Amino acid sequence: MEMTNVRDRVIRIIAEQAVLEPSDIRPEATLDELGIDSLGVVESIFAIEEAFDISVPFNANEPQASDFDISSVDTIVAGIERLIAEQHG
Numbered sequence: 415m416e417m418t419n420v421r422d423r424v425i426r427i428i429a430e431q432a433v434l435e436p437s438d439i440r441p442e443a444t445l446d447e448l449g450i451d452s453l454g455v456v457e458s459i460f461a462i463e464e465a466f467d468i469s470v471p472f473n474a475n476e477p478q479a480s481d482f483d484i485s486s487v488d489t490i491v492a493g494i495e496r497l498i499a500e501q502h503g
Contacts, residue, residue: 420466420498421491427461428487441488448487455484462490468497 422436429436432448439448445455456474463470470493471481483489 420495423465424462424491424494425487427458427465428490430461431458439487441486441491443487445484445487462494466494466498468494468501470494470497 425436425439428445428448428450429439431450431454432439432445434448445458450458452474459470459472459474462468472484473480482493484493
């Protein structure tokens, strides 16, 4: 799986949650800035897990305690790329 494809798919999933166009999603944007609430974050993570057949180490009850960095679109994409490499490598 090409990593640019990963970025595009993750951005599409996030855009869907934010009810925005993928072109409106800036790499440095936080999910909060995009208007995605905690439920939307959980739904995004589930959609990403399904799309890439991976398990994301994210604890919805304690997001800051998770090993997965959701501080920006870029960190999410990087984390997903790493998980794909680890779980499908």
